[in-house]
Amino acid sequence: MVKSKSSSLKGLGAKYGLKPRKKFTAVHRLLKAKRRCVECGSTKFGRVAVGIWACKKCGFKIAGMAYDVKV
Numbered sequence: 001m002v003k004s005k006s007s008s009l010k011g012l013g014a015k016y017g018l019k020p021r022k023k024f025t026a027v028h029r030l031l032k033a034k035r036r037c038v039e040c041g042s043t044k045f046g047r048v049a050v051g052i053w054a055c056k057k058c059g060f061k062i063a064g065m066a067y068d069v070k071v
């Protein structure tokens, strides 16, 4: 199996064909992207549930999109 370094398709393997895998990669990259907390500036900011984003450092919580924060 050929594995490229740029894609993060762990757990998906060669299933589902190319198109959904590409979509999954885009979403996954959005999800794992480093974000800064708008309150304290920490990078410990991430999604805790679908649509809910929180900072692990200061506890700041915000409602956002499912895969990205829209402020």
Ligand SMILES: [Zn+2]
Residues within 6 Å of the ligand: 037, 038, 039, 040, 041, 042, 055, 056, 057, 058, 059, 060
């Ligand atoms: Zn914070």
